Amino acid sequence: MxxxxxxxxxxxxxxxxxxxxxxxxxxxxxxxxxxxxxxxxxxxxxxxxxxxxxxxxxxxxxxxxxxxxxxxxxxxxxxxxxxxxxxxxxxxxxxxRSRRPGATARxxxxxxxxxxxxxxxxxxxxxxxxxxxxxxxxxxxxxxxxxRFLPVGFDAGEDGQNxxxxxxTIKFRVAVPGYEWLSDEEIGVLLGLARHARDAFLIQLLAGTGMRIGEALGLRREDMHLLPDSRLLGCPHEGPHVHVRRRLNANGAFAKARQPRVIPVEREVIEAYSHYQYERDEVDEAAGTDLVFVNLFHPPLGEPMKYDNAHELFCRLAERAGFRARPHMLRHSAITTMRRAGVDRRVVQEIAGHVSASSQDVYSHVTDSDKREAVEMVAEARRQARS
Structure with a gap:
């Protein structure tokens, strides 16, 4: 205020x-x-x-x-x-945000x-x-x-009564913002700028699974089933995966989706987690915390990582990278990649934790290459017609 x-x-x-x-x-x-x-x-x-x-x-x-x-x-x-x-x-x-002299107001x-x-x-x-x-x-x-113009999927009613x-009444007119996302190259830049294994694992996890930042910060070590076969842990799900569960955690992290879900993970996420475990084991205070992401470099050591910590981390990364980077942009990137790869909408819906499949419509991003390809197709069709 x-x-x-x-x-x-x-x-x-x-x-x-x-x-x-x-x-x-x-x-x-x-x-x-x-x-x-x-x-x-x-x-x-x-x-x-x-x-x-x-x-x-x-x-x-x-x-x-x-x-x-x-x-x-x-x-x-x-x-x-x-x-x-x-x-x-x-x-x-x-x-x-800063108390330093010359800091600009927001x-x-x-x-x-x-x-x-x-x-x-x-x-x-x-x-x-x-x-x-x-x-x-x-x-x-x-x-x-x-x-006058109906949103996609809106039922106007037989007589247009809806x-x-x-x-x-009280509302500024603002443009509807598009969902921001990061390209694979930009994600690679962030990974290269991460100074700690914990930070690299967080980036890799968000980009590889599409989970929300609150879901990631709420993960507990018991949720990380990264073995090829987890049946020895009493888990029936095949392959390496993580469990996303809605809990009330000490760090305030909260899973938005009500229903628990399982998200498969690939080798890059597993390797990043392994590197992070070595880094975490060097901090004695972290041994008593069950949450996956903890403070390792600033007091209070071993305490669960909070939203503010994640926000500050991505602000630092964005400043070094020279482009905007936020945790939710990595979620958008993961879902966009799945959509562009032709993954079934129901599968994407389950992985992302969306209540409705229509929530994925906003992830149908159009890239410069898509537009270039469309223009070249039109130009080629015209050349063929002239010939």
């Missing part, structure tokens, strides 16, 4: 007596915001991911702080006040502002159902919209 606005509310990680972990919103006196905490508890009850709860807690705390700082009643804001907050989100600078994108205001709308709508927010507030958040949907 910007230094120009006092941090009246903030998200906090709460640990219950049974050691279960949740997120709450507190004020400067550490008093719980009852309505916000109830909403977050509702997310948990609905089975939303742990990291979704964490993200929403931060967004709601930001909304409540904005309301307190600008004299807005959080439970009955006007449409104009909400639109003013949306503009404030992109105009107000955020603190620089600004939220319009897409980020849309995501924050979307959460605020969900929060107010939920509070309306509880009788805490007037219906007039929620009614102003959406308006009817006629879909073409009219309720759209958000």
């Amino acid at each position: 910007s230094g120009a606005l006092p941090r009246f509310f903030r998200p906090e990680r709460a640990v219950a007596a049974d050691e279960s972990v949740s997120w709450v919103v507190v004020d400067e006196d550490l008093e719980l915001h009852v309505e916000a905490c109830a909403y977050l508890a509702g997310l948990r009850g609905a089975g939303r991911a742990f990291n979704t709860e964490k993200t929403y807690a931060g967004r709601i705390a930001l909304y409540l702080s904005y309301c307190r700082g600008h004299g807005v009643d959080w439970s009955s804001p006007s449409l104009a006040q909400l639109m003013a907050m949306m503009r404030w989100l992109v105009d107000e600078p955020m603190p620089a 600004y939220r994108s319009e897409g980020t502002a849309n995501a924050i205001m979307g959460t605020v709308g969900e929060f107010l709508s939920w509070c309306c159902l509880q009788g805490w927010v007037p219906p007039t507030v929620v009614n102003a958040l959406t308006q009817p919209k006629y879909l 073409r009219t949907v309720m759209a958000r």
Whole structure:
């Protein structure tokens, strides 16, 4: 949050007596915001991911702080006040990541502002159902919209009755971003720049399996079945593979997919894991941690690697490589490679952990070589027609 606005509310990680972990919103006196905490508890009850709860807690705390700082009643804001907050989100600078002199301020994108205001709308709508927010507030958040162009797979209905949907009133118009991915050459550059076996294994694992970063950071050593035959371990699955299971881990890593799945791995992943094990065994503190990825080079040694650690790692790699590199781009690369190789959609869906096969449509990337080949085919067809 910007230094120009006092941090009246903030998200906090709460640990219950049974050691279960949740997120709450507190004020400067550490008093719980009852309505916000109830909403977050509702997310948990609905089975939303742990990291979704964490993200929403931060967004709601930001909304409540904005309301307190600008004299807005959080439970009955006007449409104009909400639109003013949306503009404030992109105009107000955020603190620089570094405290070094000369560090530049950061600004939220319009897409980020849309995501924050979307959460605020969900929060107010939920509070309306509880009788805490007037219906007039929620009614102003959406308006009817006629879909002239239908998304792929959308059922318009026999008479087109489904073409009219309720759209958000408060929203920036932004271009729909494409899924970023890395070529094999770029992945090779990252592997060459990795200074530790652990980092190289993380890159190889994400690029080879297409798993999400939360799934990778949540892996435990018992999930790594890398023998040619794992039946001696009581596992019926053939060949080297890893198990992806949804758990609540000490480092906050969380598998998005509800159903556990098995992902086969190839020699490069196995070799990278073997090199990492030698590196890990040199750190005594790592012996007591069952999670695969742990801190080996900075304190607290042996502690599970967290999202922030992975983010900082890829930021360093991207800076050295000279191109953008994020963990999710390696997942996109793996799925794109499978799609381009003609792998059956159902197989890709199982490996990626997608609920619907239609989720793969965004991975049908077109490369420069694809476009060049298409133009050359057209030109050749015309030459043949002329002759």
